Amino acid sequence: MLNLPYDKIVEIIKAKSGLSEDDINDRVKDKIKQLSDLVSREGAAHIVANQLGVSLMNIAKKLKICDIREGMRNIEVVGKVSKVFDMREFTVGEREGKVGSMFIGDETGSIRVTMWGEMAENVKKLKEGDVVKVKEAYTKMNNSSPEIHLNEKSILLINPEGETISDVKTNLYSRKYLAEAKEGEKVEVLGTIVQIFEPRYFELCPDCMKRARQKEDGFFCEIHGKVEAPRVSYVFNLVLDDGTDNIRVVLYKQQAEELFGKAEQEIVSARGDGQKIEALKSEVFGKTIKIAGRIQANPLFERQELVAQKVSGEINPEEETKRVEEAIVVN
Numbered sequence: 001m002l003n004l005p006y007d008k009i010v011e012i013i014k015a016k017s018g019l020s021e022d023d024i025n026d027r028v029k030d031k032i033k034q035l036s037d038l039v040s041r042e043g044a045a046h047i048v049a050n051q052l053g054v055s056l057m058n059i060a061k062k063l064k065i066c067d068i069r070e071g072m073r074n075i076e077v078v079g080k081v082s083k084v085f086d087m088r089e090f091t092v093g094e095r096e097g098k099v100g101s102m103f104i105g106d107e108t109g110s111i112r113v114t115m116w117g118e119m120a121e122n123v124k125k126l127k128e129g130d131v132v133k134v135k136e137a138y139t140k141m142n143n144s145s146p147e148i149h150l151n152e153k154s155i156l157l158i159n160p161e162g163e164t165i166s167d168v169k170t171n172l173y174s175r176k177y178l179a180e181a182k183e184g185e186k187v188e189v190l191g192t193i194v195q196i197f198e199p200r201y202f203e204l205c206p207d208c209m210k211r212a213r214q215k216e217d218g219f220f221c222e223i224h225g226k227v228e229a230p231r232v233s234y235v236f237n238l239v240l241d242d243g244t245d246n247i248r249v250v251l252y253k254q255q256a257e258e259l260f261g262k263a264e265q266e267i268v269s270a271r272g273d274g275q276k277i278e279a280l281k282s283e284v285f286g287k288t289i290k291i292a293g294r295i296q297a298n299p300l301f302e303r304q305e306l307v308a309q310k311v312s313g314e315i316n317p318e319e320e321t322k323r324v325e326e327a328i329v330v331n
C-alpha cells in the first residue's frame with residue numbers, strides 16, 4: 001500500500017471524484033464501522049477511493065521533508081537551497097559519470113539531494129536561497145539518513161512560480177575542525193576521546209520525564225508528586241580532541257547508548273559499581289568517533305561544550321577525509 005497520509009488521500013479523492021470533504025469523511029467512517037474497526041482510517045480511505053474508481057497509484061507523493069523515508073519512489077518535494085556542492089566526475093569501468101549535490105530545507109527539516117548524470121549540471125545554476133521543486137525523485141539511505149536522488153527522468157524546477165518557503169528548520173550539521181567551531185553552531189566533528197569522566201545518574205518521573213528529586217521518603221516529581229517507580233537516566237562527559245583543539249562533550253542518555261553501543265539496562269547496571277564503570281570507560285577511551293551536536297556556552301565553567309545529538313563510532317578513514325567542509329543531516 002502507498003504510504004500516503006490520510007489528509008492527502010482525502011485530497012486526491014476530492015479532486016478526482018468531486019465529492020465534498022465531509023462526504024468523503026462520512027464514507028470512510030461508514031467503511032470503518034462496516035469492517036468493525038478492523039481497518040485503519042487510511043486503509044478505509046483506500047477502499048473508498050477504490051470503490052469510487054479513484055486510483056491512488058502513480059500519484060506523485062508531495063512530501064514534507066520530515067516525512068521522507070528510505071526507498072520512496074515518484075516523490076515531489078519543495079525546499080529552499082541551503083548549500084550547493086561542486087559537481088564531481090567519476091569513472092566506473094568504461095562509463096563516465098557525473099554527480100552533484102545540495103541541501104534543501106523546509107519548515108520540517110533538511111535533506112541532501114543527489115543529482116546524477118546530466119541532472120548534476122544543475123549545480124552550476126543553483127545557489128543558496130533558491131527554492132527548488134523536485135519531481136519524480138526517489139530516495140536512498142546514506143550515513144543513516146534518507147537522501148533524495150534525481151536521475152535523468154526526474155524533474156528539477158528552480159524558483160518555480162507560486163512556491164515559497166519561509167521557515168527552514170535546520171537539522172543540518174557542518175563538518176568542522178574544533179578550532180573553527182563557534183558557539184551556537186551545529187557541527188559534526190571527528191576526534192579521539194582523550195578523557196572520560198564519571199557518569200552522573202539521576203531519576204526521572206515516568207509520567208512527564210522530568211527530574212524526580214529524592215526526599216526522605218522517596219522520589220518526588222514537581223507535577224506528579226510521589227513517584228513509585230522512577231526511571232533512571234544518565235549523562236556522560238568526555239573530552240574530544242581532533243588535533244586542532246579539544247572540547248568537553250556532553251552525552252545524554254540516547255547519545256551515551258550510541259557511544260557505548262549498549263542498552264539502557266546495561267548502563268544502569270553499572271551505577272555505583274566502580275569496576276563496571278571503569279570497564280565502560282576503558283572500552284571507549286582512545287577511540288575515534290564522530291559527533292554531531294551543538295556548540296554551547298557553559299557560563300558556570302566559562303567554557304564551550306559540545307552537546308551531542310548523534311554519536312557514531314563506525315569510521316571509514318578514507319570517506320572521512322572527503323567529508324571535511326561537507327555537511328550532514330541528523331534526524
Ligand SMILES: [Zn+2]
Pocket residue numbers: 205206207208209210221222223224225
Ligand atoms: Zn511527573
